[in-house]
Amino acid sequence: xxIIFLVTFIGLMGFGIILPLFPFYxxxxxxxxxxxxxxxxxxxxxxxxxxxxxxxxxDSIGRKPVLILTLLxxxxxxxxxxxxxxxxxxxxxxxxxxxxxxxVSIAFAYVTDITDDSNRAAGLGKVSAALGxxxxxxxxxxxxxxxxxVENANYLLTAWAAAGINFLAMVAAxxxxxxxxxxxxxxxxxxxxxIVELATFTPAKSILPLVSCGLIFxxxxxxxxxxxxxxxxxxxxYGPSHIGGVFFMLGSLGVIIQGGLIGRLTNLFxxxxxxxxxxxxxxxxxxxxxxxxxxxxxxIGLFFFGCGTAMFNPSLSSLISKSANPTAxxxxxxxxxxxxxxxxIVGPSFSGVLYSNFHPPTPFYAGAIIAILVLILIANxxxxxxxxxxx
Numbered sequence: 001x002x003i004i005f006l007v008t009f010i011g012l013m014g015f016g017i018i019l020p021l022f023p024f025y026x027x028x029x030x031x032x033x034x035x036x037x038x039x040x041x042x043x044x045x046x047x048x049x050x051x052x053x054x055x056x057x058x059d060s061i062g063r064k065p066v067l068i069l070t071l072l073x074x075x076x077x078x079x080x081x082x083x084x085x086x087x088x089x090x091x092x093x094x095x096x097x098x099x100x101x102x103x104v105s106i107a108f109a110y111v112t113d114i115t116d117d118s119n120r121a122a123g124l125g126k127v128s129a130a131l132g133x134x135x136x137x138x139x140x141x142x143x144x145x146x147x148x149x150v151e152n153a154n155y156l157l158t159a160w161a162a163a164g165i166n167f168l169a170m171v172a173a174x175x176x177x178x179x180x181x182x183x184x185x186x187x188x189x190x191x192x193x194x195i196v197e198l199a200t201f202t203p204a205k206s207i208l209p210l211v212s213c214g215l216i217f218x219x220x221x222x223x224x225x226x227x228x229x230x231x232x233x234x235x236x237x238y239g240p241s242h243i244g245g246v247f248f249m250l251g252s253l254g255v256i257i258q259g260g261l262i263g264r265l266t267n268l269f270x271x272x273x274x275x276x277x278x279x280x281x282x283x284x285x286x287x288x289x290x291x292x293x294x295x296x297x298x299x300i301g302l303f304f305f306g307c308g309t310a311m312f313n314p315s316l317s318s319l320i321s322k323s324a325n326p327t328a329x330x331x332x333x334x335x336x337x338x339x340x341x342x343x344x345i346v347g348p349s350f351s352g353v354l355y356s357n358f359h360p361p362t363p364f365y366a367g368a369i370i371a372i373l374v375l376i377l378i379a380n381x382x383x384x385x386x387x388x389x390x391x
């Protein structure tokens with residue numbers, strides 16, 4: 001568990017480094033807010049396509065080889081970003097990075113291989129905490145490397161740092177990570193034509209409500225995240241270092257909740273209620289952020305937003321893993337990650353438009369309204385007579 005924690009942490013730190021300054025990087029190249037958020041959605045487009053493919057492939061050849069391959073590809077994508085001559089190459093580099101970031105589902109599948117129903121939520125919480133820790137330290141490092149002056153930010157150094165960190169994670173996986181999926185439990189590899197068949201991208205009916213929750217929640221969440229740097233710069237004059245500080249706080253909440261509290265919270269409330277609590281916390285945070293006129297109220301809203309995002313992923317991932325056979329967990333979690341990635345495509349696709357053509361906090365309020373659907377879906381799901389494996 002320690003090694004997958006470290007590999008996941010290092011990989012996400014490399015991803016997080018670029019977050020505080022990427023909107024300003026695209027803005028420097030002449031992109032409007034609508035184009036900036038669409039460019040950010042390009043990353044999730046790649047992740048959406050790749051997550052089920054990596055999950056299905058790992059069910060056949062094991063988790064470790066897929067993690068190594070994707071970490072190498074991620075490092076290369078940041079090298080491309082460092083020397084991108086125009087916005088088109090920037091978008092292509094983000095798509096490549098997204099394709100490689102589909103490996104998040106592999107980390108979750110790895111944990112489900114080495115845990116059982118009694119400790120799975122806690123195990124998934126620890127890996128989610130690694131994501132949060134990487135998401136916490138990466139933007140903070142990126143903000144420091146770039147500086148707080150938008151006009152003179154050091155984008156080249158930051159992109160190279162992201163590439164180096166992903167390469168380090170790859171080396172750590174090669175040297176220290178043990179394969180989690182026993183050969184006897186692997187799904188037969190019948191060629192790449194079977195991996196890319198329609199079934200790979202079609203969630204089973206048993207998890208469709210849960211996958212839909214992931215799509216909706218991440219749409220609401222990314223409506224905020226994709227436009228927040230530009231909004232905070234306009235309203236509070238926040239630069240890359242300030243934005244890095246915001247992501248550091250959000251990541252800290254993730255580490256605290258997912259690394260130490262999620263197991264206790266699961267035992268106390270159960271996964272389904274935690275998903276509902278996560279949605280309510282997200283909604284409260286978005287409303288408070290959108291209405292903030294002072295820094296204090298902004299950070300209170302960010303606190304609720306961070307609590308909601310921290311509780312959601314391990315809780316829903318645990319529910320989905322319990323509905324899958326051992327030979328299909330990678331695929332099912334890949335479906336879930338793909339749905340989350342689709343949310344990260346839909347949200348940014350509209351956030352820039354809402355920000356530019358309506359009141360600046362409109363994306364935040366829209367996200368709060370959309371999140372209501374998560375409450376409805378989970379409530380209906382809880383009332384069904386579920387198979388024993390879901391309880």
